[in-house]
Amino acid sequence: MSSLSYAAADSMTMLRRNLKHAMRYPSMTLSTVIMPVMMLLLFNYAFGGALGSGISGAPTGGGAYIDYVAPGIILMAATAGAVATAVGVCVDMTEGIVNRFRTMSISRAAFLTGHVVGSVIQTMIAIALVIGIALAIGFRPDASAVEWVAAIGLLGLLTLALTWLSAGMGLVAKTPESASNAPLPLTFLPFLGSAIVPTDSMPTGLRWFAEYQPFTPVIETLRGLLMGTGIGNSGYLALAWCVGLTLVGYLWARSAFGRTATL
Amino acid sequence: MTATPVTAPASAPAISALGLRKSYGDKVVLDGIDLTIPEGTVFALLGPNGAGKTTTVQILSTLIAPDDGRAQVAGHDLARRPERVRAAIGVTGQFAAVDNLLTAEENLLLMADLRHLPRPEGRRRAAELLRRFDLTEAARKPVSTLSGGMRRKLDLAMTLVGDPRIIFLDEPTTGLDPRSRRTMWEIIRELVVDEGVTIFLTTQYLEEADQLADRIAVLDQGRLVAEGTSEELKRIVPGGHIRLRFATPGELDSAARHFGAAARDPEELTLRVPSDGGISTLRAVLDVLDAADVRAESLTVHTPDLDDVFLTLTGHGTPATATEMTR
Numbered sequence: 001m002s003s004l005s006y007a008a009a010d011s012m013t014m015l016r017r018n019l020k021h022a023m024r025y026p027s028m029t030l031s032t033v034i035m036p037v038m039m040l041l042l043f044n045y046a047f048g049g050a051l052g053s054g055i056s057g058a059p060t061g062g063g064a065y066i067d068y069v070a071p072g073i074i075l076m077a078a079t080a081g082a083v084a085t086a087v088g089v090c091v092d093m094t095e096g097i098v099n100r101f102r103t104m105s106i107s108r109a110a111f112l113t114g115h116v117v118g119s120v121i122q123t124m125i126a127i128a129l130v131i132g133i134a135l136a137i138g139f140r141p142d143a144s145a146v147e148w149v150a151a152i153g154l155l156g157l158l159t160l161a162l163t164w165l166s167a168g169m170g171l172v173a174k175t176p177e178s179a180s181n182a183p184l185p186l187t188f189l190p191f192l193g194s195a196i197v198p199t200d201s202m203p204t205g206l207r208w209f210a211e212y213q214p215f216t217p218v219i220e221t222l223r224g225l226l227m228g229t230g231i232g233n234s235g236y237l238a239l240a241w242c243v244g245l246t247l248v249g250y251l252w253a254r255s256a257f258g259r260t261a262t263l
Numbered sequence: 264m265t266a267t268p269v270t271a272p273a274s275a276p277a278i279s280a281l282g283l284r285k286s287y288g289d290k291v292v293l294d295g296i297d298l299t300i301p302e303g304t305v306f307a308l309l310g311p312n313g314a315g316k317t318t319t320v321q322i323l324s325t326l327i328a329p330d331d332g333r334a335q336v337a338g339h340d341l342a343r344r345p346e347r348v349r350a351a352i353g354v355t356g357q358f359a360a361v362d363n364l365l366t367a368e369e370n371l372l373l374m375a376d377l378r379h380l381p382r383p384e385g386r387r388r389a390a391e392l393l394r395r396f397d398l399t400e401a402a403r404k405p406v407s408t409l410s411g412g413m414r415r416k417l418d419l420a421m422t423l424v425g426d427p428r429i430i431f432l433d434e435p436t437t438g439l440d441p442r443s444r445r446t447m448w449e450i451i452r453e454l455v456v457d458e459g460v461t462i463f464l465t466t467q468y469l470e471e472a473d474q475l476a477d478r479i480a481v482l483d484q485g486r487l488v489a490e491g492t493s494e495e496l497k498r499i500v501p502g503g504h505i506r507l508r509f510a511t512p513g514e515l516d517s518a519a520r521h522f523g524a525a526a527r528d529p530e531e532l533t534l535r536v537p538s539d540g541g542i543s544t545l546r547a548v549l550d551v552l553d554a555a556d557v558r559a560e561s562l563t564v565h566t567p568d569l570d571d572v573f574l575t576l577t578g579h580g581t582p583a584t585a586t587e588m589t590r
Contacts, residue, residue: 006379009376009379010377013373013376013377016376017362017365017373020364020365020369021364021365024364024405025364095360095362095363096356096360096361097360097361097362099326099354099356099360100354100356100360100421101377102325102326103324103325103326103349103352103353103354104349104377104378104425105346105347105349105350106377
């Protein structure tokens, strides 16, 4: 076997290990699903009436508030997965087994690739569940099959970016507690974008931030694909942000993993 | 004529190092270490906590790079061909490097996969190691539920999955109860005898080095202060002795007349009789006391331990290990 196919085989082995962990101790995966589901229920039933009437005329197409907020909440499932990744990587780094991996003749990237691919799979499952629940409580997207595929693809790309970033956070965190705090800004950013309310309803300073932060173009693109609202240049911006953040996260995580030698 | 199979030039050592240095900030951890370890032998690096034992293992097992110096492991340069080195070695550290969320068997199969063994071969190897290390009953249990001794055994079993030619054992028995320690020693001895592997062992216990190693090097504050066989080392340590304490100076004096080589301490009223710690020496001492009709208040047997080695070689003791050493 060539070194490339060894690297792929090692990554698969690490992926199997991480999925086994996730299936045996599902509490972390469950929390990534529960958070966005709670948000969905909260914003639809508790705040939906007030928020929905407050943004009439906003790009909801005049429909129910859930049609406006669901794409934003679906995206929150991706950010919730980031916390699980950071904690998972950090906990693993505190175990002696990582040093064992380092003294073995295995591909250096395999450990991180296994974690990241495992997390992306788990997060995509969480996203699917959140979409299912949104549909069950009245979310009515008008997307065609192609638009659905594009939306899922965009969510996958965003998840990949967030997962590499949070893997980096997990590697530099000293304790699992700080690892779980590090991605909190990521989970908070969608609120300061167009996830819950349109950005034009915000005060000037906040609006400026909201319009230029990475989540807003992703949310707008998602909303456009699912609900048929205008996408404009958000699509390219969203792609650029996702690819850029993936690269930054990957390079950061890789160098952090190279540096850390415990004990 | 010997029947030794010639797989490598007979002169090539399994491990050789020249001038290894490592500091963390201002703290010098290794201050120029030279090593030559022949293939198929057991080498023990003996030293107290903080002497630099683990750092030496980390460097030789490619975990960290030295600041200075060169080393060859299994014939490959550490800095230039770390992946070749990794393919030849196995490392079992001080803290069990096992996956706590998997079962014992899954841990072994994980190693088999990472060593790229074919599936059936991996299963066979895992079953064999579980049997050999008496872990079959624990095979399906999560590792987090196993005892410390079993986890350490599993750790070593995982190291053996890849059939390494050189095994690093970093304090393999620290924290184990005496029984688990003996089991571990037996396993290590079998490895050397049955498979001819080279073992690099670190330990705080003179007894452990004595039991297992062909050669012992004493590490103190980042320097090797002595190297030799266990016999050679013990010779430079003040020998073991029997300490007799008496009730009166008169009794001490009359006893001293019967033991030629003994050291008298009139203030403590004690007499130190050189001894190898064996029963026959002890009996001889008692016989002499009986024959001379002198009564000793108390008797203690003192065997040389790491503290003695350190006091002799470095002029300072090892406070942390002093009480544990005699076991």
